[in-house]
Amino acid sequence: MELLLGGSAAASAAVFTNPLEVVKIRMQLQGELQAKGKFTVHYRNVFHAAFQILTKEGPLAIQKGLCPALSYQFVMNGVRLGLYHVAEKQGLTKNASGKVDTLRSILVACACGGTAGVIGSPFCLVKTHLQAKANAKEIAVGYQHSSEGMAAAFRSIYGKYGIPGLWRGMTTTLVRLIVVSSVQLPTFAKAREFVTSKQLFPEGSIWNSFLASLLSGLLVSVAMAPFDLVSTRFYNQGLDPITGKGLLYASVRNCASKIFKAEGVLGFFKGWTAIYFRLGPHTLLSLVFWDQLKSMHKSYTTEQETL
Incomplete structure (x- = not known):
């Protein structure tokens, strides 16, 4: 049940934040391995990027990759949030006095995030391909994959590269989720504990989750940007059609090295505003939904036990 609650919360949030994910992907791919001033700027900022996509590709383009995005969020966060919830119930994130222990929370969150990254990687791969693909060539950035939908993308990848191809790049999302989880889950737990202790709102109020998630979302955006x-x-x-190896990057380390050499330190924060606009609301919505679903499930379970 914990896995179902976590996945449902994240998928619900993704419905609202997927347009921001499309914008984020496009801005991150813009000017790939090119120094500032050496490439055409199709997307000046978050709002201009959204306007370009809507006007040149049509209203449905802003929700590109929605199916794999929902699948990814349900599977990945179902595992990540679900396992973390189980750890909380087992007391693995708290000290002897029953308070949230920061170090324990971080270690548990890293383990949950790493596990989720391995399982959800194929959906993230397909999602990225579909969201990067532009219907209008004049605003296309990055490599343009040919698949038109989630099922077609999975068939194409599997047909060309087999099972290993579906997990290509897994280490990138593995590291990213470990970092995100180590920041997001512990800070949310500590912030919620603090807000609740001040009794600003009744216990179980959605506003406790709301205030706690604001801080968590900001910190996640800063920490996650380079890895994302x-x-x-x-x-x-x-990919090379014969060897199946990447045309630009041989490994995660090689990818980071090339970005640094071509685009500098600031290159890792390209599209940071888009990252925050996407991560902030998604963190807020997913954690609020997650907290409320847990509360509802707890109330339902208690009610059933008293019958």
């Missing part, structure tokens, strides 16, 4: 950009670039690169 490397993940997007590595996932979306084209």
Whole structure:
């Protein structure tokens, strides 16, 4: 049940934040391995990018990759949040006095995030391919994959590269989720504990989750940006049709090295505003939904036990 609650919360949030994910992907791929001023700027900022996609590709383009995005969020966060919830119930994130222990929370969150990254990687791969693909060539950025939908993308990847091809780039999302989880889950737990202790709102109020998630979302955006950009670039690169090796990056380390040399330190934060606009609301919505679903399930379970 814990896995179902976590996955449902994240998928619910993804319905609202997927347009921001499309914008984020495009901005991260813009000017790939090119110095500032050496490439055409199709997307000046988050709002301009959204406007370009809507006007040049049509209203449905802003929700590209929705199916794999929902699948990814349900599977990945179902595992990540679900396992973390189980750990919380077992007391693995708290000290002897029953308070949230920061170090324990981080270690548990890293383990949950790493496990989720391995399982959800194929959906993230396909999602990135579909969201990067532009219907209008004049605003296309990065490598353009040919698949038109989730099923077609899975068939194409499996047909060309087999099972290993579906997990290509897994290490990028593995590292990204470990970092995200180590920041997001512990800070949310500590912030919620603090807000609740101040009794600003009744116990179980959605506003406790709301305030706690604001801080968590901001910290996640800052910590995640470089890892998220490397993940997007590595996932979306084209592959050699014969060897199946990446055309641009041989490994995650090679990818990060090339970005640094060509684009500098700031290259890792390309599209940072888009990352925050996407991560902030998604963190907020998913954690609020997660907290409320857990509360509802707890109330239902208690009610059933008293019958």
